Amino acid sequence: MNLLQVVPYDSHPPRMGGDHRSHGLVKEFPKHGDTVFRFCQGGSPKLYKSLNIRRQVTIEEGYVEYRHLHPLHEAAKAPMLLGYPNLFAGWTLRYASDGLRDRISEADAVLVREPWQFKTVDELTPASTPIVYSSHNVETERFDEISRPLFDDWTIDRVQKLEQYAVDHADMIVTTSERDAEVYRNEFGSTATHVVAPNGTYEKSIRPHNPDAEGVSQLRSRYGIAPDATVCLFMGSDYQPNVVAAEHVVEFARELPSVEFVIMGTVGNSLDSGEVPGNVTITGYVEGDFEAHFDLADIALNPMTKGGGTNIKLIDYFARSLPVVSTPFGARGIEVTDGEEIVVAGVGDFSAAVARLDSQPDRQTKTGSAARERASERYTWEAASKLLREELTRLNSD
Numbered sequence: 001m002n003l004l005q006v007v008p009y010d011s012h013p014p015r016m017g018g019d020h021r022s023h024g025l026v027k028e029f030p031k032h033g034d035t036v037f038r039f040c041q042g043g044s045p046k047l048y049k050s051l052n053i054r055r056q057v058t059i060e061e062g063y064v065e066y067r068h069l070h071p072l073h074e075a076a077k078a079p080m081l082l083g084y085p086n087l088f089a090g091w092t093l094r095y096a097s098d099g100l101r102d103r104i105s106e107a108d109a110v111l112v113r114e115p116w117q118f119k120t121v122d123e124l125t126p127a128s129t130p131i132v133y134s135s136h137n138v139e140t141e142r143f144d145e146i147s148r149p150l151f152d153d154w155t156i157d158r159v160q161k162l163e164q165y166a167v168d169h170a171d172m173i174v175t176t177s178e179r180d181a182e183v184y185r186n187e188f189g190s191t192a193t194h195v196v197a198p199n200g201t202y203e204k205s206i207r208p209h210n211p212d213a214e215g216v217s218q219l220r221s222r223y224g225i226a227p228d229a230t231v232c233l234f235m236g237s238d239y240q241p242n243v244v245a246a247e248h249v250v251e252f253a254r255e256l257p258s259v260e261f262v263i264m265g266t267v268g269n270s271l272d273s274g275e276v277p278g279n280v281t282i283t284g285y286v287e288g289d290f291e292a293h294f295d296l297a298d299i300a301l302n303p304m305t306k307g308g309g310t311n312i313k314l315i316d317y318f319a320r321s322l323p324v325v326s327t328p329f330g331a332r333g334i335e336v337t338d339g340e341e342i343v344v345a346g347v348g349d350f351s352a353a354v355a356r357l358d359s360q361p362d363r364q365t366k367t368g369s370a371a372r373e374r375a376s377e378r379y380t381w382e383a384a385s386k387l388l389r390e391e392l393t394r395l396n397s398d
Contacts (some may be wrong), residue, residue: 023383030062035213042073133170177333215292233297241307304330318371
């Protein structure tokens with residue numbers, strides 16, 4: 001199978017949740033002799049900052065990422081700085097496609113990540129070639145919750161029309177959860193084939209929690225955390241729903257002054273370090289000692305109240321055997337039971353739930369082990385990729 005994947009920017013190596021899903025869903029294809037060509041419509045800020053502007057990157061044999069770095073693509077992304085979706089992506093892709101038509105003509109199937117891209121790609125794709133909408137979120141829900149300073153009504157109307165087009169014209173829709181699939185069926189009237197490929201983690205990341213791992217003591221020293229202090233971890237990218245959750249974490253820290261809180265990732269860029277209490281550490285983007293931060297933590301936090309899809313961070317916590325306290329919204333779409341693989345609490349009860357879990361080390365261990373088993377059984381990128389490949393093979397044979 002020759003699979004063409006169309007995404008909004010460079011995705012490898014993965015950095016954010018969307019990158020991991022883009023990569024994770026196709027990572028197993030080359031192992032079966034298939035080819036994957038990922039067409040990236042522009043680059044990420046990190047790509048340009050690093051000056052690593054290679055146009056074509058071979059990830060492995062049969063798996064290539066091509067980055068179309070064009071000024072039109074980057075200019076169209078400017079409204080995203082104000083919290084708007086990239087609604088002009090389809091327009092710029094129509095006028096700056098750099099070989100996309102040839103790639104479509106060679107593809108056995110086309111996988112499109114964004115509804116803003118879908119209409120243009122669909123119009124370029126022959127009717128005989130299956131086109132798949134790979135939904136990361138129900139975008140109409142996600143952007144309906146995010147305030148925008150201007151053109152609010154126009155924006156949500158445009159989001160609805162573009163997402164409706166993708167749902168109506170896709171030969172197959174891939175969602176992160178059965179809940180999202182039901183939204184497309186019931187509210188969008190979808191009659192397409194639906195495949196639920198859950199967000200996940202990599203099999204290599206599934207492991208026991210190891211607070212004595214190399215690097216943990218150095219992190220405690222670097223952050224000024226006492227050897228016997230309880231550490232709660234929240235991680236996320238600089239994305240408004242994550243920022244809201246991080247602000248909740250800061251409030252929990254004020255309510256639990258004897259507990260240390262670590263906020264990891266670019267979400268910290270939107271927090272004023274001068275306004276947080278002394279028991280909060282904002283790390284910024286972490287790369288080299290990423291794994292050590294999971295072992296530094298005793299409890300992981302997922303106080304999400306907004307957003308779309310399912311939370312990849314939750315599965316990443318599970319994979320490292322961390323007990324997680326999550327809001328009901330944060331656990332949406334994940335098949336877990338409160339009190340077994342996870343502790344569920346509303347924002348108002350969150351600090352009390354963390355304090356109770358902190359006082360029960362045996363429960364922490366039991367919950368973390370159950371979470372790791374759940375991730376291993378149900379939530380890996382390898383399993384999701386194999387499932388997608390099987391469904392695309394079936395779609396091509398119909």
